[in-house]
Amino acid sequence: xxxxxxxxxxxxxxxxxxxxxxxxxxxxxxxxxxxxxxxxxxxxxxxxxxxxxxxxxxxxxxxxxxxxxxxxxxxxxxxxxxxxxxxxxxxxxxxxxxxxxxxxxxxxxxxxxx
Numbered sequence: 001x002x003x004x005x006x007x008x009x010x011x012x013x014x015x016x017x018x019x020x021x022x023x024x025x026x027x028x029x030x031x032x033x034x035x036x037x038x039x040x041x042x043x044x045x046x047x048x049x050x051x052x053x054x055x056x057x058x059x060x061x062x063x064x065x066x067x068x069x070x071x072x073x074x075x076x077x078x079x080x081x082x083x084x085x086x087x088x089x090x091x092x093x094x095x096x097x098x099x100x101x102x103x104x105x106x107x108x109x110x111x112x113x114x
Contacts, residue, residue: 005039009046011080013037016048016088019075024065030057032065035093039086046086049093058092065090 017034026032031053039046050065052058065072069088077085 002041005041005043008043008082009037009039012039012046012076012086012088013048015076015079016072019072019079020065023072023075024068026061026064027057030054030061032061033093035096043082043084043086046088048088048090049095050090051093051096062090062092 013034013036016037020032020034024032033051033053035049035051037046037048050058050062052061066089069090073085073088076088
């Protein structure tokens with residue numbers, strides 16, 4: 001991945017995080033986190049990876065974000081001064097769930113050793 005794409009991904013991540021924080025109404029007692037953004041090299045499409053705590057609400061939150069994608073896209077388009085702003089799609093971040101599972105396994109092994 002080129003340095004330019006990495007910088008664009010970081011910029012989009014920061015701006016989407018701000019828009020979600022200010023404009024998106026998540027269910028009560030739910031934390032929504034933008035973990036990373038991946039865009040295509042031609043900057044036409046992008047995936048925004050979302051982490052949700054508690055995980056029981058993740059499908060509902062991601063569906064809600066994808067339903068409001070046009071509204072959020074408009075906000076991003078206004079904030080970014082780019083020729084092509086990628087069309088965003090929100091997806092579940094699986095890396096954090098996998099990391100939590102590994103941490104639980106390691107904690108269990110640590111407790112068995114004591």
